[in-house]
Amino acid sequence: MKVLLSGNEALARGAYEYGVQVATGYPGTPSSEILENVARYEEIYSEWSVNEKVAMDAAIGACYAGKRAMVAMKSVGMNVAADSFFYVPYTGVRGGLVIVVADDPGMFSSQNEQDNRQYGRFAKMPVLEPSDSQESKDFVGAALELSEQWDTPVILRTVMRISHSASPVELGERAADDGSPTPPLKRDPHRLVCTCVWAKYQHPVIEKRLKKLAEFANTYPLNRLEWGDRSLGIVAGGAVYSYAREVFPEASFLKLGMSYPLPQALIQELADGVEQLLVIEELDPFLEGQIKAMGIECRGKEIFPAYGELTPAVIEKSAAEAGILPKDAVKGARELPLPELAGRSPILCPGCPHRSTFYLLNKMNDIVVAGDIGCYNLGAQPPYNATDTMGSMGASIGVAHGFDIAGIPDRFMAVIGDSTFFHAGIPPLLDIVHNGGKSTVVILDNHTTAMTGHQDHPGVGFRLGGAPAPKVEIEAVVRACGVTDVHKVDAFDVKAVEQTFKAALDFDGPSVVIVEGPCFFVGPGATRAYAVDSDACIACGICFKLGCPAIVRSEEVNAKTGKPKAEIDPVLCVGCDMCAQVCKSDAIYRVEE
C-alpha cells in the first residue's frame, strides 16, 4: 500500500522497518520530525538527548552493544556531534550505525549553510542522499547494511526540501525481534579505546576501506546511469536530482545515491558517452572537485550558484545564462503591478513569555545583548531590535564573557533559553565563575524546546513519548556552577522583570536571572481576552512596542497628534496581560464574560 509520507516520516518508517533498536537526537529544523515519528514505534528506544554530541555517543554505545542505532540532527548539529563521530570510523561498529543529518540549503532556519557531505570525506565515512520519501525510507536500510558490511558509520544526508516534502511510499513490515536479551558487552579495548597507541593502526584500515568502497560504488545499485539524450550528461543526487530532471527531462544522468566515496568508473562512462558533462549540486562543489581531480572534464559552479537552493527556477536561469538552455525557456516569476507588500516575519506569538524581556531590552537600549538560538532570537527583529550577537548554541554566555574580559564600557548580558542552556550553556557559565567573570546571564525558561516544536529537555519532567522523568531545576544547576547572585522572576510581570534585570546588572560579580513563564503552547492556555477603551487610549503607541500580533492599529486616531489608537484582535489575544501593564492611560482592560 502506498501512503504519503514526508521525508522525515519516511526516515522514521525506515528505522522501524529496518530494525533500528535505538534512536537518539537533538531537535533542530528541518530534522525534528524524524525522532518524533520514531517515538511512535514502541519497538524502538528513542530519546531527545541533551545535545547532539551526547546523542551521538549514546548511539555509538548502543551500536557497540550490537544494536542497530540511528542518530538524527540538523545541519549545524553535526558540528556539536563532530568530536564523537570522528572516532567511530577508527573503532568500527557492531550493530549498524546511521547518522541522519538534515541540511538547510536556502537557510530557512539555520545560522549558516554548511554542506555536511564534507563531513563524510572529512571523517572518512560513506554518505547516502535520498531524492524523495521512498528513497528516504529505503536508504535507512541501505545505510545500515553498508554500515555492518563495511564496519563503518554511514551518514544519511537529507535537506529541508526532502525532509519537509511528502511523496508516496510503499510500506513494508519490520522483521520480528527474536526477543533474546542484550548480551554482555564484548570487550575489545584494542578497537574501542581510541588511544593513539592503538588507533594509529586503524587509520590505514580506514584508508583501505575507503578505496574498496569507491570501487564498490561502481556497482552499487543506489548509483544509477540513466541514458537519454547524449548531448548532455548530468551528475546529480539528493533533492537536486529531482530538480535537474524537471529542467532536463531528456538528458542522460548519473543519479548518485551515494555521494561519497564516488564511483569513478560510472562517472567516466557517462563523461565518455555524452558531449557535455554538468555537475549540478547544492552548496559546495563537493562532487565537482573530486570529479575534476579524477581528470574528468565537467562544468558545475561556474554555472550554478554555490549558495541557496538549486530549485528548478535557479537551474533553469543559470543554464540559460550559460547557453545550455535557450533564453526563452525561462519563464520565471511574472512582472505584475503589485502594491508595496508589507513583510510578515515570524514574530513572538501572542502570550509569549519572552515578550517582556525584549520589550524591556528595547526600552533599556543601552544594554548590549549576546543572544542565542531559539524563538527569543526574534528579539533581534523589529520592533525589539534588542539582540546584538547570535552565532551558535550556547554562544551567548561565552560571548558575553568575552565582552567582559575585553572590558567594554557598556552594560551587557547574555540571553539564552532553557533547552539551549542545558544543551551548551553550562560549561561557559562554569567558565565565568571559574575565571572571576562578572557577566549577567538571563535564562528564559519557557518549560520547553519551543522553536523546534515543543520537545522535552531535562527541565520539563517528562521525556520523548511522554513518560515522566526527573525534573532538573535550572536554579539548582546555576547555584551548583558557583553562581551566588541568582534571581527568579515571573515573565508575565513586566515591572518585576525590569527591576530584576537592573539588580542583576548592578551586582559586582556573575549573576543569573531566570525569567520563568511557560510557552503559550505548553502553558494553561488562553484566558479571557483584553480590549482597548478607545476613549481612554491616547495613541501613545507604547503597546505597539510589545510587538504582539494581537495588537493592531485602530481606524481611530488621536485628534491632536493624528497618531492611530490601538485595538486588540479578540481572536488572537490570549490574555497574557502584558499590554495592560505597559499602558500608561489604563485604556486596556480585561473583557468580562
Add this chain to the structure above:
Amino acid sequence: MITGVGGQGTILSSDILAAVGLAAGYDVKKSDILGLAIRGGAVLGHIRWGEQVHSPIVPEGRVDYLVAFEILEGLRRLDQVRPEGMVLINQQQIHPVSVSSGLAAYPDGESADQAFEAAVERVYRIPGLDIAQELGNARVLNVVLLGALSATLPVEPEIWENVLQERVPAKYKDLNIQAFRNGRAWMQERI
C-alpha cells in the same frame, strides 16, 4: 500553491490536497515551508499532481491554482501564477506586526484588486471566514477553501470527503464535511 498565515490551518489543507491527489490516482509531491515561529509567519505549500512528478517545488510563474488564505499573502505569491491560472482568495486581512508598528502599510483594497485582475482572469473572492462562522467554527476555514477549490478540479467529491474523514478529528467530522460542501456550493454557483 497554498499560502496564508501560520495558525490558519494551511498545513492541514495542503496535506489533504496531496492525499486527495494520491487517492485519485495521480503521482503527488508536496512541499511545505514551515516558518521559524508557529504563529504569525507567512506559510507556503507547494502541491503537485501529475502522471509523474519530479520536483516537489512548483516551477516559478507556472502555478495553476493559487489558494490564498489571506489577501497580503495572496498578493505576495501572485507573480507565481500563470496567466491562464486561477486565484482563490479568502477575503481576510491579517495585519503583520510590521504594519501595527508603523514600519509598513497594508495594501489598500483598490490596488490589491487591480493586481489580482492584472494577474489572471479567473479570480474568486471567497468570504471563507463568513462561511466558516455560519457553521459556528472559524477553524474550518481551511476546509471551506478546499471545498471551493474542489469545484474546479477533476476529482469526484466522494474522494475528497473520504480523505477529509480520515484526516480530521472524529469529533469534528460532520462539521468539516459540511464546511467542505458549503465551500464547494459557493464556488459551484459562480463557475
